[in-house]
Amino acid sequence: MTNVSARYRALLAAGELRPDADQRKAVIALDRLATELRAQADGGLLSRLFGRRVPQPRGIYLWGGVGRGKSMLMDLAFESVAVERKRRVHFNEFMLEVHERLRVERLKEEGDPIPPVAKAIAAEARFLAFDEMVINNSADAMILSRLFTQLLAEGVTVVTTSNRPPRDLYLDGLNRELFLPFIFLIERELEVIPLNGPTDYRLERLGGYPTWYVPNGPEATAALAAAFFRLTDYPPEDRAHVPSCDLQLGGGRDLHVPKCLKGVAVFSFKRLCGEARGAPDYLAVARRFHTVVIVGIPKMGPENRNEAARFVTLIDSLYEHKVKLLAAADAEPEHLYQAGDGAFEFERTASRLIEMQSEEYLARGHGSE
Ligand SMILES: Nc1ncnc2c1ncn2[C@@H]1O[C@H](COP(=O)(O)OP(=O)(O)OP(=O)(O)O)[C@@H](O)[C@H]1O
Ligand SMILES: [Mg+2]
CATH class of the missing domain: 3.40.50 (Rossmann fold)
Incomplete structure (x- = not known):
């Protein structure tokens, strides 16, 4: 598996992609992430052997106008990362699945359903790549901050694409003040990278x-x-x-x-x-x-x-x-x-x-x- 920038350069050289300054910056960040994920995978072994802790890689939030290459770069990174348990999913699809899991968990009447659901998701994937994060219903908005806090605590690394910067997510949404912690969480925990060059x-x-x-x-x-x-x-x-x-x-x-x-x-x-x-x-x-x-x-x-x-x-x-x-x-x-x-x-x-x-x-x- 080659690194992200090597793959990106190969596509440029083959004429499939045109040079793009914003993309170049994003590629550097994605490369950093891929390297850290690999170190974590190797380090997991080291820490088991020697008790050394490897820091959790910082996820990435790619945002920009349509057709700027967000999904393309995320896919490139996804293919490049040497993590076995990884998953790429459309954000809406993921949220539908989360609600279904929460529903099943609630039936057990064992208290807050979010931690066990986050645990189950984390057990399936250490690396989650979301395409097209958009929040347009309060059911999603109300749980996202707690869900993502738990996912990160479980050691999951997240990459996501969105057409909006974090501060504009769920803009004008119902009870938006309850959603703000999610925005702060993203701005704090993820590297936020604009991919907003002039070309669609x-x-x-x-x-x-x-x-x-x-x-x-x-x-x-x-x-x-x-x-x-x-x-x-x-x-x-x-x-x-x-x-x-x-x-x-x-x-x-x-x-x-x-x-x-x-x-x-x-x-x-x-x-x-x-x-x-x-x-x-x-x-x-x-x-x-x-x-x-x-x-x-x-x-x-x-x-x-x-x-x-x-x-x-x-x-x-x-x-x-x-x-x-x-x-x-x-x-x-x-x-x-x-x-x-x-x-x-x-x-x-x-x-x-x-x-x-x-x-x-x-x-x-x-x-x-
Ligand atoms: N540098 C580039 N040169 C040429 N084509 C590119 C370049 N970057 C991306 N593309 C192509 O442009 C198209 C749109 O890219 P992509 O789907 O990644 O956009 P996006 O930012 O995810 O858009 P959206 O917000 O609509 O999902 C794809 O076919 C992709 O391969
Ligand atoms: Mg896209």
Whole structure:
């Protein structure tokens, strides 16, 4: 396993990345972290042998505008750190899981549920990498300070990305004063690094290319595949091995995502809107992915009113979370569904779909704020 800066330099040398001053500083910090984590792993052995204590590595909070390379650098660091028990998880997904664990723990009626939950999480991972930390509900806000205090006390090292500096988390949220200790905790315990250079690299990769392809067919598929490879840096020659994943929807249900990489998901229209699905499913998709590719959107008529209604709900969720949409369809948005139940309401969806193709929309950050 090589260190973070060596990997970063290799990507620069290969022309995959362009030099970026903020990124260079972040790489130095991530390298420091990777080195300390390794020392801790080695030192754990030393301290068992000689009773010497190795200080806990200081975690990192990377924040900045969209497309600045936060997730990319975090992934690079994640792959580089020589820690066996490590976990990378989307922050929203992690919090859903925390609430579920707390619920189970409360049933035991053994007092404060947070310490045992933190202990269990720490037992699974010494190194936690969170992507897209955003706090927009009071249930999360109220427990975060105590949860993270416990996690750090259990020896967990945290790296996280966010579109906001710590002081702007949960801004204007309900009972924000109860949340402030979490901000102080982050500012005290983590190294806070802005990654806020002038270039939105994602927009650069999306920009100039259409995002809505008509009609469905090999040409559209090829264009969308190229966009997927561009966005994820995945080698096109390895197309047969693009990873898939299962998105947890709650209630024990899963949604299979046939292509799932670096916050980008590919779905067929059939899978998303051809089956009985509803707002919570679409919300899970919108929260989890910053970019969604949908292929096979048909032209719909009165007999497709269910599909059309689901599609409306889906697009509302994506739009509200500022998810970037790339699509292949048999018609332009305004001609997708012109007659049938809800065709009038569909006009708003068509208008949103058009807005979602604009440079301005594409330049917005992912998230519900
Ligand atoms: N220095 C760079 N040169 C060229 N491309 C880059 C550079 N840094 C990042 N990228 C690319 O830009 C895209 C966006 O990067 P990334 O997903 O890491 O952004 P982000 O900061 O996490 O954005 P968001 O806040 O929306 O999650 C990725 O495809 C990434 O590989
Ligand atoms: Mg990101």
